[in-house]
Amino acid sequence: MKLKLKVNDYDVESEVEPRLLLVDYIRERLGLTGTHIGCDTSNCGACTVLVKFPSSKRFVSLKSCTFFAVQADGCEVKTIEGLSKEGKMHPIQRAFWENHALQCGYCTPGFIMQAYSFLEEHPSPISEEIRRGISGNLCRCTGYQNIVKAILDASKEMGVV
Amino acid sequence: MAITAIFGARVKRKEDPRLITGHGTYVADITPPGTVYVSFLRSPYSHALIKRVDAAKASALRGVLSVYTGIDFKGRIGAVPTGWPITTDPPIKIPEYYPLPLDRVRYQGEPVAAVVAEDRYTAKDAVAMIEAEYEPLNAVVDQEEAVKSGAPQLYDSVPNNTSFVWHLQGGDIEAAFAKADTIVKQRLVNQRLQPTPIENRAVLALYNQGTGDFTIYATSQAPHIHRLLLSSMMKIPEHKIRVIAPDVGGGFGSKITVYGTDAIVGLIAQDLKRPVKYVEERSENFLSTTHGRDHIQYVELAAKKDGRMLGVRVTSYANLGAYLSTASPGVPTYLFGLMLSGAYKISAVDCKVYGVLTNTAPVDAYRGAGRPEATYLVERMTDLLAREFGMDPAEIRRVNFIRKEEFPYTVCVGIQYDSGDYINTLEKALELADYKGLREQQKRLRENGKLIGIGISSYVEMCGLGPSRAVRGTGFALGLYESAVVRVHPTGKVTVLTGTSPHGQGEETTFAQIVAEELGVSIDDVEVVHGDTGAIPWGMGTYGSRTTPVGGGALALAARRIVEKGKKIASGVLEVAETDLVFERGRFHVKGAPSKGLTIQEVALSSYQSDRLPQGVEPGLESTVFYDPSNFTFPFGTHVCVVEIDRETGVVRIVKYVAVDDCGRQINPLIVEGQVHGGIAQGIGQALYEQSVYDENGTLLTSTLQDYALPTAMELPEFLTASTVTPSPHNPLGVKGVGETGTIAAPPAVVNAVVDALSHFGVKHIDMPITPEKVWRAIREHSR
Amino acid sequence: MIPMGFEYFRPQTLDDALNLLSEYEGEAKILAGGQSLIPLLKLRLLSPKYLIDIGRIQSLSYIREKQHSLEVGCLVRHRELEAFEAKNVGLQMLADAASSIGDPQIRNIGTFGGSLAHADPSADWTAVTLTLNARIKLISLSGEREVMAEDFFTGSFSTALRPDEILAGVEIPLRKGRVSSCYQKLKRKAGDFATVGSAVLITFDQSGTCSEAGIALTSVADRPVKVRKAEELLKGRKIEDGIINEVCDVIKESINPPSDIRGSSEYRREMAAVITKRAIFTAIGRISGG
Secondary structure, three states: OEEEEEEOOEEEEEEOOOOOEHHHHHHHHOOOOOOOOOOOOOOOOOOEEEEEOOOOOOOEEEEHHHOEHHHHOOOEEEOHHHOOEOOEOOHHHHHHHHOOOOOOOOOHHHHHHHHHHHHHHOOOOOHHHHHHHOOOOOOOOOOOHHHHHHHHHHHHHHHOO | OOOOOOOOOOOOOOOHHHHHOOOOOEHHHOOOOOOEEEEEEEOOOOOEEEEEEEOHHHHHOOOEEEEEEHHHHOOOOOOOOOOOOOOOOOOOOOOOOOOOOOOEEOOOOOEEEEEEEOOHHHHHHHHHHOEEEEEEOOOOOOHHHHOOOOOOOOOOOOHHHEEEEEEEEEOOHHHHHHHOOEEEEEEEEEEEEOOOOOOOOEEEEEEEOOOOEEEEEEOOOOHHHHHHHHHHHHOOOHHHEEEEOOEOOOOOOOOOOOOHHHHHHHHHHHHHOOOEEEEOOHHHHHHHOOEEEEEEEEEEEEEOOOOOEEEEEEEEEEEEEOOOOOOOOOOOOHHHHOOOOOOEOOOEEEEEEEEEEOOOOOEOOOOOOOHHHHHHHHHHHHHHHHHHHOOOHHHHHHHHEOOHHHOOEEOOOOOEEOOOOHHHHHHHHHHHHOHHHHHHHHHHHHHOOOEEEEEEEEEEOOEOOOOHHHHHHOOOOOOOOEEEEEEEOOOOOEEEEEOOOOOOOOHHHHHHHHHHHHHOOOHHHEEEEEOEOOOOOOOOOOOOOOHHHHHHHHHHHHHHHHHHHHHHHHHHHHOOOHHHEEEEOOEEEEOOEEEEEEEHHHHHHHHHHOOOOOOOOOOOEEEEEEEOOOOOEOOEEEEEEEEEEOOOOOOEEEEEEEEEEEOEOOOOHHHHHHHHHHHHHHHHHHHHHOOOOEOOOOOEOOOOOOOOOOOOOOOOOOEEEEEOOOOOOOOOOOEOOOOOHHHHHHHHHHHHHHHHHHHHHOOOOOOOOOOHHHHHHHHHHHHO | OOOOOOEEEOOOOHHHHHHHHHHOOOOEEEEOOOOOHHHHHHOOOOOOOEEEEOOOOHHHOOEEEOOOEEEEEOOOEHHHHHHOOOOOHHHHHHHHHHHHOOOHHHHHHOEHHHHHHHOOOOOOHHHHHHHOOOEEEEEEOOEEEEEEHHHHEEEOOEEOOOOOOEEEEEEEEOOOOEEEEEEEEEOOOOOOOOOEEEEEEEEEOOOOOEEEEEEEEEOOOOOOEEOHHHHHHHOOOOOOHHHHHHHHHHHHHHOOOOOEOOEOHHHHHHHHHHHHHHHHHHHHHHHHOO
């Protein structure tokens, strides 16, 4: 099937099997290996990317392991690789770095993309809200504390106009 | 030791930029041209004879290159070795276990056939087309059932499924029990867990037809050990294999083990002469990557009525799973038994461990590896004893602690704790938690029918594995020293080669900090290389909290040798006596005449120009050290956990968690905190949420992340952490390691808190994981 | 975890979708958000030959608060219902239930209708529709029909949906007067299926007496359970401790929950009563102000 979409602001056209999962399309067909696979049952969130549907104005986060590439036809997709602009890190990425919010780094792209989505909807969150906002992402290394702090710091930096 | 700003500084990690921008390189990310993919057919039965495996239809599927079964590797593949055949009498029985079984499967999920195809989707389709027939056999999953006569036997060579009976004795246990005023008894379950690194295992094998060399990318915690064991399984000489662990997404012990699947993938690469990749799915990880813990312990603690503990007797049944894995025999024995006196002056220990095989996934090291099981035992029994005597749990610990002045302290089983100040961390933790206030609050709330509990856990753990003599004495196949190469380049930049293999612990940063400190260079000028047997002379890997004390220790010594040699070179170039030179802040200069000197960068260049070197000094500025520590290291601390229990539903909520840990000197407090957070999170996971559950047929009921209850950010509290610093006297840097302390300290802190909350009902103990239902039942049973 | 192959269609209109469904009847599955369906496909528990993606059919995505009813189209995402601020306080349980489903990413994509058609015995929306006496709208080429929620769920992952039908939307009758509701879910951790869930709706008359009650449970059987006996018990009574205890007893007698890794039958039975009680109190608390 023909697939036409925008990934990280680049227009892409591909021929795909309908059953090709979006995460596999991103990783194997487009070579964007920053998005990771950690489970089979839509729990870990390591595969989280942002998608904007044609009918929508906003990007929403979704688990790309539970979405077919063909469902993203006509959509815009943003992956972790698309977050930094011209080599400059996004405030969320900087905040993760400053706060030691990652250890092995495997779950990190998923957390960062989810944080992005969460902060769009909750620009001035408190810790509890952040914990709820990232409850679809699993981390086995950090115990989440520094991730929550990073997102809090990022929200403050992003809130400053 | 000079202390500059960089050692001990909260430096941002050097490894982060690539990881936070999605440019990390994990094994699954690497796809050389021509890569083909392996998918395994796995047994649905936990114990069965394999009657027939017919791959005709699968092989005919377009895109499938080959299908392998056990017969295809017969004679060609070696048994999966265990690296820790512990010394027992009678000798340990190690069943022969092959990567692809010929005629019998012994755990659910055991690989039975391997499909190789052009892409993963086709491989998966082909697996579904393989026709396999099994004759199910009776299975046994519980270790106490497995040792009984009449139980299904896994191997003819291992009667009663008992691989070994291990016995450790220290002091005079009979005398201790004879003198006791009280003996507290308890059956404790340290439940089976699934380590669950977020990255599943993966392996990519490349074979060079011209040279006969293999390059194998693996999600490994110890590439050199991986290479050694692969060499044995694949029957390929060690020097023809290169193992590379690139970025690895967590391991927690489950990636120390070398799995049969990796050898299979390697041999397939040799056959097909194309890169061959296998990426585990999560359900495969849960079914066949090593599990952790799974001890059933019968404990007796003898004490005097003033609270002094005299002796502890333990009989433990350790479930090892269906075969012995890389380190599995040593984990429930030495790493457990040696720590049974905990932080206390218990003068007698008697520990018997049955190592039992069952129709379940193999069990091996999981963060803490034996020490969480020991600490849980000691800290639960201490609380039970306190309760027996009506003593405050903090007080009974004070009574029994080894005192600061008594270190180094040799415990009754013979190991020597290097340094400690247990009372200090206890008092600090109690103060931070406002223990007095909490007890008052508890009293008030109880009057209103509300349930809060306070749990204390004072631990000491044995890590920094380890002194080779001691380790070899336990039967471990190799010593546990570590290597470091410090290579200063002509331009003065530094490359470090470490035999450790970090996968999240941050050594690309902390090791650069060590070198920056020792050599007076910028950490930006230091590159830390790890994980590649092609680059690194030899290494024993990362686990057992050894990377910092042993790997870092080797590195510090190597860096100091660089300074020694640098001094010699500087004396040659400056034409002064070596004794007239000092080295500070990256510069060699004449004592009292600072202007007459050379930077280390200038010395480096000189070493390569090598025209003014003193007699006997070779060109170059590089040193290699193999450091064999003289002892283990013993980090310690106290954690305090406060819980609130919903009486009606039994739901436990942690409302406060305080951790005071002492890991000796800290290279980077930011990273130390991170390790403590992560360890506590896993410890809380064990205490309240996680459990690997097999039904009586050996079907794993927790084979997905929907069923295995890994905590999210909403289940975990904020951790209040603090530390004290009691250096290790024998370590070159005074560091002890901290990676496992949280997992060791947290479970008893949480369980003690829950039991404390329910103690006025008469509840004495609840086994982990303390689910709401267990709490609810305990309240009901005791309210009747 | 890779699905078996299938042919994929993305019709632009509902009619196109129905035509396809009719053509491939029995061999096709409807894809809405896919958050329940795709995991099953990946586990190969289902392998339809055809997948009909209705996800872009705008006419199926609506929330219309009318005078006597709330109409919710099948493609409404859980997230939208989480954020929905109903004018009618009785609809508070919609936000309660929505916010308890899965996790943020799943709520962004998963749909209300998809969840209902999937009919997981531990789902959240199913009990809610029972309590609200919702009417489920089913459409096929032969026309439209309505099925009451209590007749819709026929068993574990089974509904009254025919192979040629699409669950187009749900109509929720709005009660007059003082109404309040609450959905409570007991679960092991965030993102987990319910150990038990209880959806409670109470309508009060002028004197503060309960004139009508809706009580339904999830994860206590192979389908959601409407506890009529408990509902009848509350009718015409003032809600206080005594009556609530009776309601709890009735609930415990009315169900025979399964045992699994999330809880034993005994525990679920007790908890069904406990969280229903809490849902009732919360519902009352919500309305006490006004």
